[in-house]
Structure formats: structure tokens, C-alpha cells
Amino acid sequence: MLGIAAAVLFFIAFLINAADIATNDVFASGNVMLLGLTLLALHVAGVGTSLRSRRR
Template sequence: MLAFVAAVLFVIAFVINATETSTETVFSPTSLMLAGLAFLAVHSAGVGSGWSSRGGGRGRRR
């Protein structure tokens, strides 16, 4: 899920850069790219990867 957020941020940054839209400092293509890279780093670290806290396969096996 975090990789999808990063991809959306990269697309927004690309569109802003390609159209040369004047934006505020917070939404510059560079800041959006850095936010996207941060989301990719968190995704690569395994956060939000779908692990469940119920133990998954630790139940009784037949």
C-alpha cells in the first residue's frame, strides 16, 4: 500500500515538473519526490506489508 502512495507522489511530482506549474515550496517536485522516496523506504522496511497480529498460521494443523 505504501508503494502505491509513493507511486502517486512520483506521478504528481512528474506532472508538476513537466507542466512547469508554479507551486508553493511545500509542493515542489523535489519535496514530493523525497516524500515518495520516504514511503518507498518504509515499504521496503516491511511496514504495512500485511502481517497480521493474530499469528496467521500458528493454529492447530490437521
């Protein structure tokens, strides 16, 4: 799920950059890209996966 959210953020950052949309400093393409990288790093680290070990 975090990987999909990262892909969406990368796409939004691409659109902001490619269309040269004027945004404030919070929603600049670099900041959105860094949020995407953070989500991608969490996904690779295994945060949010649904694998749970069952103990009996």
C-alpha cells in the first residue's frame, strides 16, 4: 500500500514539475518527491506489510 502511495506522489510531483504549476513552498515538486521517497523507503523496509506470524 505504501508503494502505491509513493507512486501517486511521484506522479503528482512529475505533473507539478512538467506543467510548471506555480505552488507554494509546501507543495513544491521537490517536497512531494521527498514524501514519495519516504513512503517508498518505508515500503522497502517492510512497514505496512500484512505478513504476520502466527504462533500456536
